Amino acid sequence: GIQVEQSPPDLILQEGANSTLRCNFSDSVNNLQWFHQNPWGQLINLFYIPSGTKQNGRLSATTVATERYSLLYISSSQTTDSGVYFCAVRKGNSGYSTLTFGKGTMLLVSP
Amino acid sequence: DTGVSQDPRHKITKRGQNVTFRCDPISEHNRLYWYRQTLGQGPEFLTYFQNEAQLEKSRLLSDRFSAERPKGSFSTLEIQRTEQGDSAMYLCASSAGHNYGYTFGSGTRLTVV
Numbered sequence: 001g002i003q004v005e006q007s008p009p010d011l012i013l014q015e016g017a018n019s020t021l022r023c024n025f026s027d028s029v030n031n032l033q034w035f036h037q038n039p040w041g042q043l044i045n046l047f048y049i050p051s052g053t054k055q056n057g058r059l060s061a062t063t064v065a066t067e068r069y070s071l072l073y074i075s076s077s078q079t080t081d082s083g084v085y086f087c088a089v090r091k092g093n094s095g096y097s098t099l100t101f102g103k104g105t106m107l108l109v110s111p
Numbered sequence: 112d113t114g115v116s117q118d119p120r121h122k123i124t125k126r127g128q129n130v131t132f133r134c135d136p137i138s139e140h141n142r143l144y145w146y147r148q149t150l151g152q153g154p155e156f157l158t159y160f161q162n163e164a165q166l167e168k169s170r171l172l173s174d175r176f177s178a179e180r181p182k183g184s185f186s187t188l189e190i191q192r193t194e195q196g197d198s199a200m201y202l203c204a205s206s207a208g209h210n211y212g213y214t215f216g217s218g219t220r221l222t223v224v
Contacts, residue, residue, distance in 0.1 A: 035215075042217050043154070045212045088154075098144060100156070
């Protein structure tokens, strides 16, 4: 199956700092999503971004499909950004329909 | 639309008992997915429905697990003869299609004692 690697595994920031999270994947994809899992376990969809760049407030994401990676940028971080960020992909042109998740990046933003 | 709902939020059961979880997807979404998540790991795929048809099952879904989606609306996931290794968060998601974003429910946390 497709491999998804996220880095760094853990990240500690002071409030107001910027950060970049990376997702590498081992094959072509036709679906890539970034999720935030809050401390209560709720997974929130941040971006559907199989290619290109999107922005939503302080968050933005870029996927370079030809080079098999995606980046999630968090600017001016806030304590509420704490949690685990997951990248999930679906292999392109496959009969397998589901998303495969990486192991996540755990982010802690301190006041 | 209130999003994806899962019930119950928490379930504690004794080993060997059967449990059933329910998921109500977003009404316009015809695709429904079940995932399992253990501590420190990303969600792992269990099974997928398109309308009422169960189209894919993971090797993680042993014969003690069964899922249904009657009439293509809500879905249930049943675990028979629970084992301690079944303790996990069970997550349900729905989407409008393969190449759309997934919306997850809040999950059901199962503890087998």
